[in-house]
Amino acid sequence: MTALTTKTAQSLHDKRCEQMRAKGFHGPLEVCSYPEDQCIESYAGTQQLRWVHCIKFCPSLIPWPDLPESRRQEYLVTAKAVLPEIVGEVFGECLTICAEMNALESWAAIGNLRDRCLEELK
Numbered sequence: 001m002t003a004l005t006t007k008t009a010q011s012l013h014d015k016r017c018e019q020m021r022a023k024g025f026h027g028p029l030e031v032c033s034y035p036e037d038q039c040i041e042s043y044a045g046t047q048q049l050r051w052v053h054c055i056k057f058c059p060s061l062i063p064w065p066d067l068p069e070s071r072r073q074e075y076l077v078t079a080k081a082v083l084p085e086i087v088g089e090v091f092g093e094c095l096t097i098c099a100e101m102n103a104l105e106s107w108a109a110i111g112n113l114r115d116r117c118l119e120e121l122k
């Protein structure tokens with residue numbers, strides 16, 4: 001597993017958490033803010049005290065290192081599926097741009113390409 005793949009998988013997870021929180025969801029490490037039906041510890045229906053969660057509770061809204069291995073693997077599979085196309089496209093453009101250039105010109109051109117790619121993703 002490359003560092004780029006792992007980093008991309010983590011970014012996918014972070015982005016998903018961000019989107020879920022924006023929709024009002026919370027994870028086990030956060031205070032429940034759902035007003036109508038808060039997460040509570042209760043004996044309801046059982047002899048043991050247990051958490052009864054609100055409908056805005058999501059167990060996977062936790063930091064990457066705390067995710068179950070199976071969940072991390074799902075993100076890694078997604079990262080591995082999308083990265084070849086992205087990396088291939090960018091390197092292809094680099095080769096085209098740099099074909100007729102010296103080293104200094106290439107550096108500047110690759111820097112411009114990077115900035116343009118990042119701008120497009122905003």
Ligand SMILES: [Zn+2]
Nearest residue numbers: 032039054057
């Ligand atoms: Zn809750």
